[in-house]
Amino acid sequence: MLRVGFIAVLLTVAGMLARRAVNAPPPAVAPGPPPVVQAAAKPELPPQPVEKIRKAKIHGGETFVAALERLGLTAGEAHTAAMALRPVYPVERVHPGHGLVVTFRDGRPLRLEYEVNDATRLRARWLDSGEIRGILHTHPVTTRLAFVKGKIESSLFAGILEAGEDAALADLLASLFEFDIDFNRDLRVGDSFRLLVEKQYLRGEFSGYGPVHVAAVTNRGRTIRIVRYKDSRERPVYFHPDGRSVRKMFLRCPLPFMRVTSSYGRRRHPVLGFSARHNGIDLGAPRGTPVKATASGVVTHAGTHKTKGRYVQLRHPNGYATHYYHLSGIRRGVRQGQMVTQGQVIGYVGNTGLSTGPHLHYGIRHNRRFINPMSLRPPSKSPVPASGMEAFRAHCDKVFFTMSALAWMGDSNLRRLIAPDPVVELSNREQAGDMPLPAGPVKGFKLNP
Numbered sequence: 001m002l003r004v005g006f007i008a009v010l011l012t013v014a015g016m017l018a019r020r021a022v023n024a025p026p027p028a029v030a031p032g033p034p035p036v037v038q039a040a041a042k043p044e045l046p047p048q049p050v051e052k053i054r055k056a057k058i059h060g061g062e063t064f065v066a067a068l069e070r071l072g073l074t075a076g077e078a079h080t081a082a083m084a085l086r087p088v089y090p091v092e093r094v095h096p097g098h099g100l101v102v103t104f105r106d107g108r109p110l111r112l113e114y115e116v117n118d119a120t121r122l123r124a125r126w127l128d129s130g131e132i133r134g135i136l137h138t139h140p141v142t143t144r145l146a147f148v149k150g151k152i153e154s155s156l157f158a159g160i161l162e163a164g165e166d167a168a169l170a171d172l173l174a175s176l177f178e179f180d181i182d183f184n185r186d187l188r189v190g191d192s193f194r195l196l197v198e199k200q201y202l203r204g205e206f207s208g209y210g211p212v213h214v215a216a217v218t219n220r221g222r223t224i225r226i227v228r229y230k231d232s233r234e235r236p237v238y239f240h241p242d243g244r245s246v247r248k249m250f251l252r253c254p255l256p257f258m259r260v261t262s263s264y265g266r267r268r269h270p271v272l273g274f275s276a277r278h279n280g281i282d283l284g285a286p287r288g289t290p291v292k293a294t295a296s297g298v299v300t301h302a303g304t305h306k307t308k309g310r311y312v313q314l315r316h317p318n319g320y321a322t323h324y325y326h327l328s329g330i331r332r333g334v335r336q337g338q339m340v341t342q343g344q345v346i347g348y349v350g351n352t353g354l355s356t357g358p359h360l361h362y363g364i365r366h367n368r369r370f371i372n373p374m375s376l377r378p379p380s381k382s383p384v385p386a387s388g389m390e391a392f393r394a395h396c397d398k399v400f401f402t403m404s405a406l407a408w409m410g411d412s413n414l415r416r417l418i419a420p421d422p423v424v425e426l427s428n429r430e431q432a433g434d435m436p437l438p439a440g441p442v443k444g445f446k447l448n449p
Contacts, residue, residue: 049105049106050105050106051103051104051105051110052103052104053101053102053103053104054071054072054101054102054103054104055099055100055101056070056071056099056100057096057097057098057099057100058094058095058096058097058098058099058100059096060096061096062094062096063092063094064078064082064091064092064094064114065078065079065082066078067094067100068081068082068100068102068112071100071102072102072104072109073102073109077109080132081109081112081124081132084124084131084132084133084134085122085124085132085134088122088124088134088135088136089114089116089122089134089136091114091122094114098114098115098116099113099114099115100112100113100114100115101113101114108126109126110125110126111123111124111125111126112124112125112134116136118202118207118208119138119139119141119202119207120136120137120138120139121136121137121138122134122135122136122137123135123136123137139202139203141200141201141202141207142200142201142202143198143199143200143201143210144198144199144201145196145197145198145199145213146196146197146198146199147194147195147196147403147406147407148163148165148169148193148194148195148196148197149163149192149193149194149195149407150162150163150165150192150193150194151190151191151192152187152188152189152190152191152192152193153189153190154189155183155187156170156173156174156183156187156193157170159193160173166206166209168208168209169197169209171256172197172209172212173193173195173212173215173217174256176212176215176226176238176246177215177217177224177226177246178251178252178253179246179247179248179250179251179252180224180246180252181217181219181224181252182252182253184253184255184259186219186220187219188219188220191217191218191219191220192217192218193215193216193217193218194215194216194403194407195212195214195215195216195403196212196213196214196215196399196402196403196406197209197210197211197212197213197215198210198211198212198213211228211236212228213227213228213399214226214227214228214399214400214402214403216403224240225240225241225400226238226239226240226246227239227240227241227395227396227399227400228399229384229392229395231382231384239383239384239392241393241396241400243383243384243389243392244383245381245382245383245384247342247381247382248378248381249295249316249317249318249320249378249381250294250295250320250322250364250376250378251292251294251295251342251343253283253294253362254283254291254292254293254294254322254324254360254362255283255285255289255290255291255292255349255360256289256290256292259283259284259285260281260282260283260284260374261282261283261284261359262278262281262282263278263281263374264278264279264280264281264372264373264374279363279370280323280325280361280362280363280364280370280373281361281362281363281372281373281374282359282360282361282362283359283360283361283362284357284358284359285349285358285359285360286349286358287328287348287349287350287351287358288328288348288349288350289348289349289360290345290347290348291324291327291345291346291347291348291349291360292342292343292344292345292346293314293322293340293341293342293343293344293346294322294342294362295314295316295320295322295342295378296316296339296340296341296342297314297315297316297317297320297321297322297339297340298314298315298337298338298339298340299312299313299314299334299335299336299337299338299339299340299346300313300314300315300321300336301313301336302330302334302335302336302338303330304352305325305353306353306354307353307354308325308326308353308361309325309326309327309350309351309352309353309354309355310326310327310328310329310330310347310350310352310353311323311324311325311326311327311353312324312327312330312334312346312347314340314346319366319367319368320364320365320366321364321365321366322362322363322364322365323361323362323363323364323365324346324347324360324361324362325353325360325361325363326349326350326351326352326353326355326359326360326361327347327348327349327350327352327360328347328348328349328350328351328352328358329347329348329350330346330347331345331346331347331348334346334347364376
């Protein structure tokens with residue numbers, strides 16, 4: 001009995017100890033290093049293609065193929081590209097100074113761009129198949145009609161710059177009046193000019209001049225006006241308001257800019273030292289200045305002479321002939337029997353023969369007798385036919401009215417009088433001077449293209 005009681009007491013004590021062990025806090029564990037977390041492995045990316053851009057300018061005398069080879073294409077790649085792009089653009093006509101860009105990817109050509117002009121680019125791409133595709137991309141050019149006016153204090157060139165325009169406008173204006181005015185010899189201080197000209201803009205920046213629609217130059221108190229109009233063949237040409245063509249049989253001068261160093265008539269020869277008749281005029285100009293044929297004709301002489309130096313002589317219709325002496329060189333292709341056109345370059349100013357400095361001796365003969373080139377008044381060519389004079393006069397009224405309106409009125413008022421196309425730009429709001437205003441409004445006016 002006592003044994004049973006003892007066993008019961010032991011079981012009770014063992015249960016109490018077991019419950020205390022369960023409720024006791026776990027023993028303290030010494031801190032150890034944090035568990036290492038293994039990062040997930042990233043998938044390996046393929047290597048990125050490497051692109052390289054190479055740029056160059058076309059060299060003088062360089063071909064398209066040679067330029068591509070210089071940029072890194074193989075001879076075969078360059079010839080293949082030229083053949084593939086020829087239907088898009090005649091790559092054999094690349095111009096010196098124009099840009100060429102080739103993009104390579106991993107050493108192989110990918111893209112190509114050639115600067116055709118300011119507005120146009122030839123673009124090409126190599127496809128994965130090896131095919132080459134090219135296009136011509138042209139940026140849109142905005143054209144605005146501008147009124148320009150100025151006075152001449154020293155030269156036409158300086159007057160154009162003073163009016164805020166580009167020097168190229170001076171060359172354009174001089175070429176239009178070259179039959180009537182020698183801008184180097186005839187100009188006087190106080191002469192003036194005014195004109196309507198198209199100005200072209202590319203990507204918002206001025207890029208050049210278009211045609212002049214009407215112009216007037218006042219020289220020594222005499223105002224000469226010209227108007228752009230279509231002739232019987234629908235070609236845009238220039239006429240005077242009375243229907244006479246601006247073009248005449250002879251240009252006023254064979255040089256663009258010059259000075260008269262010796263006049264026509266008797267003079268003391270600067271080399272020989274005695275007085276003799278000078279059958280022409282001497283025009284001083286820098287060596288290499290282009291010499292133009294003052295009239296269309298046939299080359300009768302082109303060679304070298306002891307006193308004339310290198311020279312060219314031309315025969316013209318109606319018994320006229322012109323002489324050009326002391327040239328530094330004769331233009332390639334100008335030879336005896338060759339036809340030349342008015343304004344064509346036939347040689348270059350030099351100092352050959354009996355000469356004391358770079359100049360051009362220019363002479364004119366009529367019926368085998370020399371005449372003074374500065375007093376020649378050649379007839380005009382192809383005037384407006386009588387049947388078209390009424391339409392021509394109406395066109396003159398419109399363009400002269402527009403030029404006067406641009407000078408006298410603001411842009412907002414002008415838009416009520418002329419068609420909104422082309423855009424009008426007021427580059428000078430001063431008065432137009434003595435330009436007459438025709439009676440009556442101009443409705444729906446657009447300039448003759």
